[in-house]
Amino acid sequence: MGYQRTNRISEEIKKIVSKMIMNELKDPRISTLTSIVEVDVTRDLRYANIFISVYGSQEEKENTLTALKNASGFIRKEIGKKLKLRYTPEPIFNIDTSIEKGIYMSNLIDKLNKKDSLDEKEDH
Template sequence: MAYPRTNRIGEEIKKLVSHLIRNELKDPRISNLTSVVDVDVTRDLRYANIFISVYGTQEEKESTIDGLTKAAGFVRKEIGKSLKLRYTPEPIFKMDTSIEKGLYISSLINKVNAKETRNENDDNTN
């Protein structure tokens, strides 16, 4: 069940973390092609699961997660400065694979469509 307050806080954290990744974090492990896809804040506001997407190789994705995990303290401090909450949520960075899954499913659909088109063309020539 979604709660409006946690959704609003999640959106604010998403904006803030996106800004931090783009402008503040200077860790060379963090890829330039990193985006924050979603933020899921627990009901008690103790944790913020931050789902990120990285365009690149598996090694770049892993190193970006490592860099962000090392910067979690800085990110939490910046969240605390920006949002006035009783508790500042602990950021937990997770890789979001929904884009890759979507591309994979899209490629499967394209293959099926291409195969059906070839079968129809073969039937019409006979």
């Protein structure tokens, strides 16, 4: 029961914050290629861990994270207006690196496959 509720709240926060990044937050430090990967709300609904993915350089990622952290009070207020909860979760922004890790792993696998095919050709 409680698990489903936190999942629903997480999804709603994901939608709200995504729209805010696209339409309402005008901070030039926020990269246009920023997306919300996942939102994980704690069971007591006090905190919302928001994992973002930023396509760009390390500096762009850091600037976007800083800007979102600076805007977290405004973001929390807007979440509170739209969700009508007893406690509005405190947004905590984190960079999600799973996409980069996936690309890195995929490249490693490709290199190994190429090496294996070259080794097989040399054996024959």
